[in-house]
Amino acid sequence: MGEQVRNASIEILLYWNVELNMPVVTADELHRTAKYFMDSGKAASHAEAMTILESFSLSIRVSESMRSSPLEQTALFTLVNLASRTFLGGVEVVGAPDCVATSPLYDGRNIRDVVVELGGKHSTVDGEPSICPVVLIGDATPSPNAAPQWRLTWSGWRGGVVMEGQRRLDERRAIGLAPVLASAVCATEAFAFFSKMHALAGRRPAGLSLWNPDADWSYDFGEPELTYLPASLWLIGLGNLGQAYAWAIASLDFDGAQKAKLMLQDIDRIGVSNHSTSLLSFPKDAGARKTRVLAEWLEQRGFETMLEERLFGDWSRRTVSEPGVALCGVDNAEARSALDRAGFGLVVEAGLGAGLDSFQSIGIHTFPASRTSGLIWGRQIGQSNPSYRNAPAYLSLAKDGMDECGLVRLATRTIAVPFVGLVAGCLVVSEVLRRLHSGRAVEVLSVSTLALADAETVWATDAEPYAFGFVHCRRSE
Incomplete structure (x- = not known):
């Protein structure tokens, strides 16, 4: 080449x-x-x-x-x-x-x-x-x-x-x-x-x-023109998924004077491995806090940002003046189990598979829902990712002198690719857009990026109208 x-x-x-x-x-x-x-x-x-x-x-x-x-x-x-x-x-x-x-x-x-x-x-x-x-x-x-x-x-x-x-x-x-x-x-x-x-x-x-995830994507089933965009959002977790949310939000046609206010929540710093999974993590930013890096990138595009550099968990509570809609992209069960107790009017969260047979899988949940977040994830608290410690690559590392602690940490890291996270990001952001345009609301969605035609969707039967603020989409010429 x-x-x-x-x-x-x-x-x-x-x-x-x-x-x-x-x-x-x-x-x-x-x-x-x-x-x-x-x-x-x-x-x-x-x-x-x-x-x-x-x-x-x-x-x-x-x-x-x-x-x-x-x-x-x-x-x-x-x-x-x-x-x-x-x-x-x-x-x-x-x-x-x-x-x-x-x-x-x-x-x-x-x-x-x-x-x-x-x-x-x-x-x-x-x-x-x-x-x-x-x-x-x-x-x-x-x-x-x-x-x-x-x-x-x-x-x-x-x-x-x-x-x-x-x-x-x-x-x-x-x-x-x-x-x-x-x-x-x-x-x-x-x-x-x-x-x-x-x-x-x-x-x-x-x-x-994104309007009908379980329908044939080659046909238009009455998709509306995009007219409204969210006025504010709370992004919980700024790794693979959170950065995909930010990229997806920034791709939308906000009017220059009316862009969304974004709360950015994470406690981590950008690491070397983040470059392989996260769209807004670059080598020059290694060691910097994810909240600061994303805030700078988003503010350069006209968004107003607020930072929350504490863990999200059962102790987290939203105040009246903060965004009422949360987009969650964390991968730990303790935080996810607390999502519907923090005071948000709407939560849209995504989770990605981690193992050999599931890293291309995406699961979407929204709250309020027929099941609470605690019921869905409470039993998973304390569980760890599967380990491939005995695969040849790790045996080779042991032979070359890596200690057992290092091998276990390496073997239990999840497989991750940026494009699966971005497909999930599009689904999560489009859930907000669909509700803004009186479309059907998803309660649960499951899909593999290897079989997008086989998306399985449980549609919410009693979702309330979107009441969390909007701005008008910029009209194209």
């Missing part, structure tokens, strides 16, 4: 402090996608798992229409951000225009500069033809190679991918979440293709409707 992509591989490997003859890695440095190959036995060491990720590369081709399409820009920025964290062989962008972006994510910034900032490398159509899988945005010309070629597509509240030559959706009008969702689905399919997790990956269309 050229010298630029080879340089990208070197930079990522240096960041992770990994060399082929350097097998020891701590739990705080672990690339959380590499852990999939370690736990499954496909890699005999962390270095070998990283070598597998280094063999994954992606080429993104865009067209001139991106100059005037905020939706295409949002799709590009999202996909580069996701892919550069996982496909360590490099992410090249072919044909990115040298102009100012109008996407809410990076409004006023040069598109080419943003691509580089997010981990991508530029290439030209006249350069060496790519031999890796290709993603097409807009009317980009397909590559002459024989690798899979996904085309991002979206319309209304729907987003996904089709294979080149298959029918696209009408991409002219959509909510800001639709291209974000399309990019997350694309990254999921690309990872499934590279890792051979699904036989049809790279050969099938895949997508989701």
Whole structure:
């Protein structure tokens, strides 16, 4: 893919402090996608798992229409951000225009500069033809190679991918979440293709409707035009999921003078391993508090932020002047069991699977509901993640001198990928948007990103009208 992509591989490997003859890695440095190959036995060491990720590369081709399409820009920025964290062989962008972006994510910034900032490398159509899988945005010309070629597509509240030559959706009008969702689905399919997790990956269309998650995503079932956006939200947990929520919220068409007020709650600092899972965690921010980093990023985009740097738990209480809607993305049962006792009028929370067979799974709950949060998660307090301590990769680390404490910490870390978190983020944020537009309310939703067509939804039968404040969506020209 050229010298630029080879340089990208070197930079990522240096960041992770990994060399082929350097097998020891701590739990705080672990690339959380590499852990999939370690736990499954496909890699005999962390270095070998990283070598597998280094063999994954992606080429993104865009067209001139991106100059005037905020939706295409949002799709590009999202996909580069996701892919550069996982496909360590490099992410090249072919044909990115040298102009100012109008996407809410990076409004006023040069598109080419943003691509580089997010981990991508530029290439030209006249350069060496790519031999890796290709993603097409807009009317980009397909590559002459024989690798899979996904085309991002979206319309209304729907987003996904089709294979080149298959029918696209009408991409002219959509909510800001639709291209974000399309990019997350694309990254999921690309990872499934590279890792051979699904036989049809790279050969099938895949997508989701945020208005009707259990319906066929290729059809419009009466989706309304986006008119209202939430006036305030409380984000509990700012890791993989919380940062996905922030990215999804920032993609929406808020009016510049009326953006949401956001309460950001977390106690942790950004670590080295967060770069592999979380969309707003970059190497330069390692050691900084997550609340401060996200606040700076959001305030640059016009949002007003408030910070809560304490643990959320049974002692947490919302005051009348604080946001009445909470989006929760924490992964511990004690905090989740307290969600419906903190005084929120609405809670939307997501949880991700952790093990070999479940890390692509998403579960969504909302409260108030027919079951309390304590009933759902109370019995899980104190339970730990499954350990793959006896997999070959960990035996190799033990042989190379890692002590038992380090091995246990490493083995019990969860497998995590940024694109699953972002699909969940789109579902969580769209739940608020759907209720704002008098759509059906979800009580429970379960889906795997490997089988988006099989989403299972329990619709709430007695949800109250949304009464937590709104601002008007900016009208497109």
